[in-house]
Amino acid sequence: MRVRTIMLLKKLLSSPYPISTKSLSNMFNVSIRTIHNSIMEANDYLAGLGLETIKNVRGKGVCIRVSTKERSHMIENIFKDGYFFLEKEERELDLLLSFGFSGSPVFLNKKENEFSVSKSTIDEDMRRLRKQMGKYNIEIVSNGKKGCAFEGSERSIRTMLFDVIKKEIEIVNFQSDFFGQLSINRKILNNYISDSDINKVFDIFDSHFDTMGDELYKKQIVLFTLIWIYRLKKKETIGLINWGIMDDTDEEVDTKDYIASIIDAFNLEVSIIEKEYLTFIITSLNTDSPDTSVNWVNSQIITINLMQFVEETTGIPFHKKEEALYESLFEHIHLMIARLKSGVQVFNPILESIKKNYSEIYTAVQQYKPNIEAVIDAKISESEISFLAIHFSTIYTYLREESSLSYKCLVVCNHGIATSNLLAANLKKNFPEVDIVAVIGSRDVSVIEKLDVDLVFSTSSIDISEKPLIVVDPIITEDSLIIIKEFLDDNIQFGRLKINTDSYTNLFNEIVSLIDKRQSFFNEDDYKKLQTLFKSNGLKINLEEIQPMLKDKLNDSHIIMNATTDSWENAIEIVSKPLLDEGIITQDYVNAMIDSVKEHGPYIVIGKNLALAHARPEDGVNELGISVLKLKEPVEFGNEEMDPVSLVFCLAATDSYSHLNIMKELVSLINDEDRLDKLLSVDSTEEFKHILFESELKK
Numbered sequence: 001m002r003v004r005t006i007m008l009l010k011k012l013l014s015s016p017y018p019i020s021t022k023s024l025s026n027m028f029n030v031s032i033r034t035i036h037n038s039i040m041e042a043n044d045y046l047a048g049l050g051l052e053t054i055k056n057v058r059g060k061g062v063c064i065r066v067s068t069k070e071r072s073h074m075i076e077n078i079f080k081d082g083y084f085f086l087e088k089e090e091r092e093l094d095l096l097l098s099f100g101f102s103g104s105p106v107f108l109n110k111k112e113n114e115f116s117v118s119k120s121t122i123d124e125d126m127r128r129l130r131k132q133m134g135k136y137n138i139e140i141v142s143n144g145k146k147g148c149a150f151e152g153s154e155r156s157i158r159t160m161l162f163d164v165i166k167k168e169i170e171i172v173n174f175q176s177d178f179f180g181q182l183s184i185n186r187k188i189l190n191n192y193i194s195d196s197d198i199n200k201v202f203d204i205f206d207s208h209f210d211t212m213g214d215e216l217y218k219k220q221i222v223l224f225t226l227i228w229i230y231r232l233k234k235k236e237t238i239g240l241i242n243w244g245i246m247d248d249t250d251e252e253v254d255t256k257d258y259i260a261s262i263i264d265a266f267n268l269e270v271s272i273i274e275k276e277y278l279t280f281i282i283t284s285l286n287t288d289s290p291d292t293s294v295n296w297v298n299s300q301i302i303t304i305n306l307m308q309f310v311e312e313t314t315g316i317p318f319h320k321k322e323e324a325l326y327e328s329l330f331e332h333i334h335l336m337i338a339r340l341k342s343g344v345q346v347f348n349p350i351l352e353s354i355k356k357n358y359s360e361i362y363t364a365v366q367q368y369k370p371n372i373e374a375v376i377d378a379k380i381s382e383s384e385i386s387f388l389a390i391h392f393s394t395i396y397t398y399l400r401e402e403s404s405l406s407y408k409c410l411v412v413c414n415h416g417i418a419t420s421n422l423l424a425a426n427l428k429k430n431f432p433e434v435d436i437v438a439v440i441g442s443r444d445v446s447v448i449e450k451l452d453v454d455l456v457f458s459t460s461s462i463d464i465s466e467k468p469l470i471v472v473d474p475i476i477t478e479d480s481l482i483i484i485k486e487f488l489d490d491n492i493q494f495g496r497l498k499i500n501t502d503s504y505t506n507l508f509n510e511i512v513s514l515i516d517k518r519q520s521f522f523n524e525d526d527y528k529k530l531q532t533l534f535k536s537n538g539l540k541i542n543l544e545e546i547q548p549m550l551k552d553k554l555n556d557s558h559i560i561m562n563a564t565t566d567s568w569e570n571a572i573e574i575v576s577k578p579l580l581d582e583g584i585i586t587q588d589y590v591n592a593m594i595d596s597v598k599e600h601g602p603y604i605v606i607g608k609n610l611a612l613a614h615a616r617p618e619d620g621v622n623e624l625g626i627s628v629l630k631l632k633e634p635v636e637f638g639n640e641e642m643d644p645v646s647l648v649f650c651l652a653a654t655d656s657y658s659h660l661n662i663m664k665e666l667v668s669l670i671n672d673e674d675r676l677d678k679l680l681s682v683d684s685t686e687e688f689k690h691i692l693f694e695s696e697l698k699k
Helices: 003-013 021-028 032-048 068-080 088-101 108-115 119-134 154-168 184-190 195-208 215-233 250-265 272-285 296-314 318-341 351-357 359-376 382-401 417-430 442-450 478-490 505-517 524-536 568-581 587-600 660-670 673-681 685-692
Strands: 055-057 061-063 139-142 148-151 403-412 434-440 455-458 469-471 496-499 559-563 605-607 610-613 625-635 645-652
Touching: 003 021, 003 032, 003 068, 021 032, 021 061, 088 108, 088 119, 088 148, 088 154, 088 184, 088 215, 108 119, 119 139, 154 215, 195 215, 195 250, 215 272, 250 272, 296 318, 296 359, 296 605, 296 660, 318 359, 318 382, 318 660, 351 359, 351 382, 359 382, 403 417, 403 442, 417 434, 417 478, 434 442, 469 478, 559 568, 559 685, 568 587, 568 610, 568 625, 568 645, 605 660, 610 660, 645 660, 645 673, 660 673, 673 685
Parallel strands: 403 434, 403 455, 455 469, 559 625, 610 645
Antiparallel strands: 055 061, 139 148, 403 496, 605 610, 625 645
């Protein structure tokens, strides 16, 4: 077969959908007639092997209609026949894997023969590959009789191999006997990592991690384990690094047993450093790894700010499902921070789908990315951004199910105002979702791009590209009703949500807010009485959305004014005393807050002059509570950027979300330097409360 025919066959085998001959002619830069000739040649070859031939699907294109299992069988047979020449990206993947895993020296002249290409082609492949390695601070060097090899930090090399493999090989299809179809790149990987080894690691994993149900994370842990195994086989090892391994929790014991089984199964000689390295990587990737207080506050601040930013940017009312979004997003961000700090980023196999189908949400998260990177001091990949976007997209889907759509529309007409109004009236009558915001003449089309509209209806053809346009007659007929309905359906992504709900949660919160504005603050008993009142009158409320505010939990006895101390440890003890006296927390919680700062540094300093002392709920929290200490003289916590600290809050949280409103108010305070300065300038509890609760009273 001609090379073009082989490439055409590979393209069709890799696509589950028909491809038009016009698209194929553009891909290969040849005529449609040439494509037809290549299809005939390919079909002769396939028929000779007794395989399914290329079929034409009327109106859609050509394809090979087989199951994933049959497709894999076809690829297997064609490989055996020696007909699959590698394209440049495939050659580069093969070269990279050979440098990383081959047990024998790799020589470029032998690769020329293996690939059936010229020396200049290999040189060009190597130029691109060396450039790609530059971003990992890795070089490819030739060592004479030892062949070509990577030169750089072993940790960087392993991270690079993980990064490249998970991008080039669909991780969802990584376990071939489970998912069926093998891609060309997966076949290339099998030249260096055998199927038997892949399946062996999967079996060992399943025998040690029964509780880890996330298949994506599972496959990535298996992939990293395989990279670890094969690099050790090449005698490439990690240098001495403190991996910060945790205590022997149940998860940690499972991980150590898993590594011990891997070492035994593959007959490896492994140092303590290497065991700790793989333990650290697995812990970073494991969705069930235990919570830590170090990233806890940063995770919440990022989550709250990101939620507010995405809602403001997209206009989607995510606050309607704030509880569900916050809980899922916080858990993901908390895990993400731990992974990014260890240099591990998770690949998302549906990245392109998220970017295409939820582009507005993805773009908003992407815009906020620099703010997250600044907090965690690490770069975030597109895949990680798309995972964050998925949480918003999931909630958006729920909102759409509970909502109707509204389109802000513009009518353009050159037949006069009466005709324009007739068209507008007919649109409103037949399509309640159409909201006509303006009617203009055809001479005024230049203003369209300045108007906040989603769709444009016009009685004549006009030249605009900013908004979806449909040309209709002023008098709407039965035929035009169908056309307009199709137009709205085709542009459903521009629809705006109108929440349809019989929940009276907003009414409940507005009543509470009204009473609070009269300075008659609600307590927990008041909340329960009002809930009972609503229930007895058949008014439904969402209890998850009714959370205490800062003023509900911060009473006078929890505010300590103008205390003096000469150490941050003592400041934490002073601020926690009201909560300790009331049994909201135990002494263990106070000790945990102090010990955590000693171990991990002043991470609790979250804003200029402001610290938020906290530990994990299981360290000794009995109920939700908060207290605050205003120091007469500021104290150094060891944070060069934010010291000295004059305001110390102590937060006792029972879980990751019941204190959401309190955290939102603290985040608001961090972002409001003027209000923070006012708090530091007052001396009385009443003045302090008035300024602190100022944002609530304005609602």
